[in-house]
Amino acid sequence: HVNYTWDNRISFSHLFLLGWDSTREINAYPPGAGPLAVYKIDEFYNTLDYAIAGYSNISNAIGPYSYNNEDNNMTDPVFCMFNYKEGIINGFNESYEFNSEIVETCLNFSKVENEDFNSETYLKEAGLNISFSALVRAKLKFAIKTINFRAAGPITPPDCYRFDVEIIFDNEDHDGQMSLILEAEPYKLQCKGDKEYTTDxxxxxxxxxxxxxxxxxxxxxxxxxxxxxxxxxxxxxxxx
Known part of the structure; x- marks a missing residue:
């Protein structure tokens, strides 16, 4: 179960994380590569667009992945921002405006079929202008279902899973490096519907x-x- 979860997390990283490469799959000291992060505003939006493109084309993945509904239609991923209530930095004259209360704002990313998704345009049209000096972290969330045949044996049938995927943009340090992390929380489901399990x-x-x-x-x-x-x-x- 642990290996299966880890392997799927690696697969999701290749499918949804812009800039992910195989050197990051090995836990070594010292690490073979630096932290996966974004440093520019356009990189932030490009990373979001890459994740949405991978999610909307999940049928192109080798893994037997499906969307989180009964008819396998794409469900809208959810984008959430956690911002300081007020966070304005004027470095040129060493002044600032700051309120440490954190405000959460979420919206669905609804993608029009056969059209490229542009997160920057979508957020602006929704009335959300990201202030990176106030942004603490952001999350892109969606769920994917799959079935594990390898766990099946002469007595044990295959296992059904749902992975709750979160792509986290961590900007808590406000040091110009926004870390990029993918989490995939597995939940074992009760397999249902039409199913046939045969062993000879x-x-x-x-x-x-x-x-x-x-x-x-x-x-x-x-x-x-x-x-x-x-x-x-x-x-x-x-x-x-």
Missing amino acids: NQIDQILRSILNILVIFICAASFVLCSRAIYRSQLLKELT
């Missing part, structure tokens, strides 16, 4: 059943012997 490996089933019965018998015998030993130790204690 009867020998494997028989051997597995024999092993289970043998384990139960050994555990029961061990319990009886342990209980007998405890009982006799109590009798010996009373005699001495």
Whole structure:
């Protein structure tokens, strides 16, 4: 389960993160590459556009991914911003206006079919002008469903999962480097609908059943012997 979750997270990183490469998949010290981050305003919007493009073309992925609804139509990803209520920096004269209260603002990114999505234009038309001096972090959120066949065995059927994906733009340090992080939280679902699970490996089933019965018998015998030993130790204690 852990490996499956990690492997899907890597796949999502390739599909949705602009600038992701294979050197970031290996945990090494010192790391093989610096932190994945954006440094320019146009890079911020390009990263959003890349993620939306990957999400809208999920059918092009090798992985058996689907959208989070019953008819497999694309659901709108949600974009959320967390801003200081007031954060204006005038570095030229060392002045500022600041209110540390954080305000959350969210909206759906609705993509028109067969048209390229432009996040900068979309946000401006929605009346949201991002002030990067006040922006603490931003998140792009969507969900993807998949089924894991590898977990299936002679007795165990395949597993169904939903991954809640979050692409996080972390600007808390306000140091000119906005870190880019992808989180994919797995949730195991109850498989439903039309499904068929067929196995013809009867020998494997028989051997597995024999092993289970043998384990139960050994555990029961061990319990009886342990209980007998405890009982006799109590009798010996009373005699001495």
